[in-house]
Amino acid sequence: MTNQKEDRILLAHGSGGGLSEHLINEIIRPYINNPDMGHDDAAVLSLNGQRLAFTADSYVVSPLFFAGGDIGRLAVCGTVNDLSTAGAIPQYLSLSFIIEEGLPITDFKAILQSIKDSAVEANVHIVTGDTKVVGKGAADGIFINTSGIGIVPQGINPTAQNIKAGDQIILSGTVGDHGITIMSLRNELGFGGTLKSDVAPLNHMVEAALKVCPYMSAMRDPTRGGLTAALNEFSQACGLKIIIDEQSVLVNDAVAGACSMLGFDPLYVANEGKMLFVCPPNRVDDVLQSVKSSKYGTQATVIGEITNEKGVSVSVRTHLRALRRLDVIYGELLPRIC
Amino acid sequence: MTNQKEDRILLAHGSGGGLSEHLINEIIRPYINNPDMGHDDAAVLSLNGQRLAFTADSYVVSPLFFAGGDIGRLAVCGTVNDLSTAGAIPQYLSLSFIIEEGLPITDFKAILQSIKDSAVEANVHIVTGDTKVVGKGAADGIFINTSGIGIVPQGINPTAQNIKAGDQIILSGTVGDHGITIMSLRNELGFGGTLKSDVAPLNHMVEAALKVCPYMSAMRDPTRGGLTAALNEFSQACGLKIIIDEQSVLVNDAVAGACSMLGFDPLYVANEGKMLFVCPPNRVDDVLQSVKSSKYGTQATVIGEITNEKGVSVSVRTHLRALRRLDVIYGELLPRIC
Numbered sequence: 146m147t148n149q150k151e152d153r154i155l156l157a158h159g160s161g162g163g164l165s166e167h168l169i170n171e172i173i174r175p176y177i178n179n180p181d182m183g184h185d186d187a188a189v190l191s192l193n194g195q196r197l198a199f200t201a202d203s204y205v206v207s208p209l210f211f212a213g214g215d216i217g218r219l220a221v222c223g224t225v226n227d228l229s230t231a232g233a234i235p236q237y238l239s240l241s242f243i244i245e246e247g248l249p250i251t252d253f254k255a256i257l258q259s260i261k262d263s264a265v266e267a268n269v270h271i272v273t274g275d276t277k278v279v280g281k282g283a284a285d286g287i288f289i290n291t292s293g294i295g296i297v298p299q300g301i302n303p304t305a306q307n308i309k310a311g312d313q314i315i316l317s318g319t320v321g322d323h324g325i326t327i328m329s330l331r332n333e334l335g336f337g338g339t340l341k342s343d344v345a346p347l348n349h350m351v352e353a354a355l356k357v358c359p360y361m362s363a364m365r366d367p368t369r370g371g372l373t374a375a376l377n378e379f380s381q382a383c384g385l386k387i388i389i390d391e392q393s394v395l396v397n398d399a400v401a402g403a404c405s406m407l408g409f410d411p412l413y414v415a416n417e418g419k420m421l422f423v424c425p426p427n428r429v430d431d432v433l434q435s436v437k438s439s440k441y442g443t444q445a446t447v448i449g450e451i452t453n454e455k456g457v458s459v460s461v462r463t464h465l466r467a468l469r470r471l472d473v474i475y476g477e478l479l480p481r482i483c
Numbered sequence: 484m485t486n487q488k489e490d491r492i493l494l495a496h497g498s499g500g501g502l503s504e505h506l507i508n509e510i511i512r513p514y515i516n517n518p519d520m521g522h523d524d525a526a527v528l529s530l531n532g533q534r535l536a537f538t539a540d541s542y543v544v545s546p547l548f549f550a551g552g553d554i555g556r557l558a559v560c561g562t563v564n565d566l567s568t569a570g571a572i573p574q575y576l577s578l579s580f581i582i583e584e585g586l587p588i589t590d591f592k593a594i595l596q597s598i599k600d601s602a603v604e605a606n607v608h609i610v611t612g613d614t615k616v617v618g619k620g621a622a623d624g625i626f627i628n629t630s631g632i633g634i635v636p637q638g639i640n641p642t643a644q645n646i647k648a649g650d651q652i653i654l655s656g657t658v659g660d661h662g663i664t665i666m667s668l669r670n671e672l673g674f675g676g677t678l679k680s681d682v683a684p685l686n687h688m689v690e691a692a693l694k695v696c697p698y699m700s701a702m703r704d705p706t707r708g709g710l711t712a713a714l715n716e717f718s719q720a721c722g723l724k725i726i727i728d729e730q731s732v733l734v735n736d737a738v739a740g741a742c743s744m745l746g747f748d749p750l751y752v753a754n755e756g757k758m759l760f761v762c763p764p765n766r767v768d769d770v771l772q773s774v775k776s777s778k779y780g781t782q783a784t785v786i787g788e789i790t791n792e793k794g795v796s797v798s799v800r801t802h803l804r805a806l807r808r809l810d811v812i813y814g815e816l817l818p819r820i821c
Binding site: 152153154155156157158159160165168169172173176177179187188190192193195197199200201202203204205207236237239240241242243244245246247248249250253254257258260261270271272273274275276277278279280282283284285288290292294296480481 | 490491492493494495496497498503506507510511514515517525526528530531533535537538539540541542543545574575577578579580581582583584585586587588591592595596598599608609610611612613614615616617618620621622623626628630632634818819
């Protein structure tokens with residue numbers, strides 16, 4: 146770290162890449178000296194014998210509305226999915242708005258409608274909330290924070306630390322749809338026609354997968370930093386190298402086209418409706434079948450495995466059978482995609 | 484409501500006054516059709532027989548640092564106090580940052596230190612969180628959202644609906660300190676010297692008061708909209724008129740001076756370290772003594788009572804024994820005080 150990086154917060158500090166990691170681990174964590182503060186997307190707490198998952202996220206996506214969803218759907222689904230990665234059944238959400246003065250109330254109502262529809266779909270209840278309004282120019286349209294509580298059933302304990310050599314990795318569908326949709330809109334690149342965010346609540350998919358595999362090693366929704374960031378977190382947590390197979394990772398044609406024109410790698414682009422499942426090899430067929438029969442998992446594939454080689458690395462085997470390292474990028478790929 | 488008001492979000496929609504009520508009850512609530520969504524500051528939920536309080540708030544105060552505290556202390560104390568009003572013992576907090584690109588990291592570290600100190604004082608644990616960075620001009624320095632979970636002990640159920648005729652109202656100290664401190668700083672009015680925010684965690688005070696009065700009718704921390712907004716919420720919830728005694732409401736000299744110069748009524752100005760207790764008359768002496776012996780309640784007084792007259796109104800008896808109505812103001816007193 147140079148002094149310059151220590152000086153001011155940069156956009157890249159929020160990208161989900163290496164600088165984000167630095168911000169969280171080197172700057173924030175020393176002040177939150179707390180053994181309960183884990184490295185997973187949701188904390189699992191024990192309250193009088195009842196295990197609860199608890200998580201919170203702010204949503205600052207720009208633009209507010211995009212093909213396939215809007216900031217409201219994102220705010221419900223993102224938090225529902227984070228609870229799901231802990232094996233929890235999401236129950237209750239809080240909903241906090243920071244609104245910029247001047248937001249058209251018709252826009253606000255469209256966002257509220259989307260929140261309502263997504264909450265009904267995910268079967269979660271919004272029970273508390275808060276609204277702040279800031280002056281013109283002090284925010285950008287609207288920011289939403291949702292926090293959530295879920296119940297973790299007995300015996301369920303998926304966490305990246307549980308990952309073992311030989312575990313198989315299932316991905317529930319295509320990569321890059323959300324990030325590339327947002328980027329295309331922001332830059333008015335005109336790829337609009339067929340691009341569509343994948344934002345969706347995945348709790349029903351996860352619940353079904355845990356029924357056939359209660360001893361799921363870990364789950365993660367590959368959002369900021371994409372598939373690469375999520376897999377690197379897995380490798381760091383378990384200390385084993387990971388290899389995935391390029392041809393098993395599906396990319397929609399429109400996303401692949403946009404990525405190739407823009408020089409982006411879809412393995413680094415954010416998703417908002419995909420789940421990674423890491424499970425023992427003897428359960429992989431059942432989990433895959435369960436995910437494929439759920440609404441948002443029809444294109445699920447086994448994308449790779451946890452090797453028995455110690456170390457922290459993620460590699461992709463190309464169609465020419467070469468191994469290419471997928472390192473966490475240090476700086477900014479695309480700000481404000483969620 | 485005129486069409487113009489329906490058109491766009493105004494600063495006054497976030498003020499805690501009548502327009503805030505309109506925004507929440509007429510615009511947001513229809514989309515959150517949920518019987519669990521109460522009118523208190525925290526929701527109380529039943530999870531497998533365990534009663535939990537759950538609340539969330541965003542903090543957008545400007546400036547970030549002020550005499551007596553900063554946005555970090557505010558973010559911890561505000562959520563701790565909201566949990567306390569439900570009779571809960573605060574346990575866990577989430578902590579979400581939305582940071583404007585360019586925030587000096589020394590400022591961020593000062594805020595983190597303050598969060599840590601306040602969390603230690605309140606004996607709560609920060610267990611999950613999130614950090615987003617937005618571009619220059621898309622936020623104002625830093626916004627913080629905290630959500631919190633607390634355990635509500637058996638038999639404890641303070642809620643505005645429980646308020647009964649004859650109940651006594653205790654206020655834990657002076658009014659107006661926080662709001663006037665912020666306003667003075669924002670307008671560079673030069674009252675600076677003796678003004679100081681009262682921001683403080685009140686959970687230990689509340690816990691002690693509930694020990695001597697488990698059947699407390701209701702509690703509320705009079706933040707946005709001040710004492711007047713909190714008492715009007717009580718009157719609306721119980722359907723009984725409320726009368727308070729002007730001379731029993733304490734105002735620090737510096738606050739009184741600033742209010743009189745600026746034409747503000749301290750009964751409408753926000754507090755961040757005060758609690759209102761509503762209790763049966765036979766418990767008032769014990770509650771008052773308990774509050775007075777706590778760190779932030781030494782100046783507590785009985786300020787009034789719930790009358791047996793049906794209706795929604797709050798009045799203050801002046802030192803000339805006249806009754807003056809304290810109506811909720813419709814628009815904006817002071818934006819971004821918390």
